[in-house]
Amino acid sequence: MKILVSNDDGYLATGINVLTEALEAIADVVVVVAPDRNRSAASNSLTLKHPLRVSEVAPNRFKVDGTPSDCVHLALTGFLDFEPDLVVSGINHGANLGDDTIYSGTVAAAMEGRFLGLPTIAVSLVGNKLAHFNTAAAVAVELVQKIERAPFPSDVVLNLNVPNIPLSELKGVRATRLGFRHKSEQILRDTDPYGRPIYWVGPAGEGQDAGEGTDFFAIEQGFASVTPLKVDLTRHSAVKGLSDWLEPT
Numbered sequence: 001m002k003i004l005v006s007n008d009d010g011y012l013a014t015g016i017n018v019l020t021e022a023l024e025a026i027a028d029v030v031v032v033v034a035p036d037r038n039r040s041a042a043s044n045s046l047t048l049k050h051p052l053r054v055s056e057v058a059p060n061r062f063k064v065d066g067t068p069s070d071c072v073h074l075a076l077t078g079f080l081d082f083e084p085d086l087v088v089s090g091i092n093h094g095a096n097l098g099d100d101t102i103y104s105g106t107v108a109a110a111m112e113g114r115f116l117g118l119p120t121i122a123v124s125l126v127g128n129k130l131a132h133f134n135t136a137a138a139v140a141v142e143l144v145q146k147i148e149r150a151p152f153p154s155d156v157v158l159n160l161n162v163p164n165i166p167l168s169e170l171k172g173v174r175a176t177r178l179g180f181r182h183k184s185e186q187i188l189r190d191t192d193p194y195g196r197p198i199y200w201v202g203p204a205g206e207g208q209d210a211g212e213g214t215d216f217f218a219i220e221q222g223f224a225s226v227t228p229l230k231v232d233l234t235r236h237s238a239v240k241g242l243s244d245w246l247e248p249t
């Protein structure tokens with residue numbers, strides 16, 4: 001299997017390097033195309049107003065002065081001289097649970113691989129003082145091997161979150177749905193050295209819909225969570241109601 005690895009924390013991050021090493025042990029080819037710096041929360045943005053520069057930092061290791069989506073887009077539309085079978089993104093330094101997924105560059109990089117023939121995988125390590133990247137890498141490797149052995153619908157992004165605990169303490173892997181977070185904390189106001197106001201976006205809220213079946217719940221219980229995501233944002237159940245509502249009255 002030929003695997004393209006990317007992330008949003010940048011090519012120097014511990015997460016992507018641990019993941020790459022783990023995948024190299026089971027794949028024929030692993031190529032890394034990743035941002036040259038931390039581009040977390042870049043979501044699905046593409047760089048259209050200036051060109052992208054790529055540097056090879058080691059054999060099969062490329063850094064790009066662009067977003068996570070740029071990296072995977074570039075790799076799959078002509079930069080690489082072969083088509084990878086699979087895109088794996090991560091290991092993100094931090095959770096991508098619930099509504100994190102709409103801001104996540106990690107998930108976006110995986111999503112950008114949606115036209116390949118296999119499901120794509122986004123991997124995130126959940127917790128503070130992150131130490132157990134090996135746990136997340138082990139579960140990611142398991143998923144890749146499962147995909148290789150048994151077909152699974154290719155239009156699915158598998159959003160894997162793994163708690164920051166040793167592999168021996170991991171209780172298993174659960175199929176989940178996304179939960180929801182509370183509204184994020186208030187912005188933080190400050191003043192720059194010239195007396196002008198500046199603002200920090202506040203931290204994400206805690207899980208609000210974090211009950212049984214959600215990704216939050218699985219992580220809380222010591223399981224890895226895998227949520228199948230789709231790119232189609234249509235709320236299919238509302239199309240009929242909308243059609244009726246649009247009718248002239």
Ligand code: MN
Pocket residue numbers: 008009039040041092093106
């Ligand atoms: Mn990140």
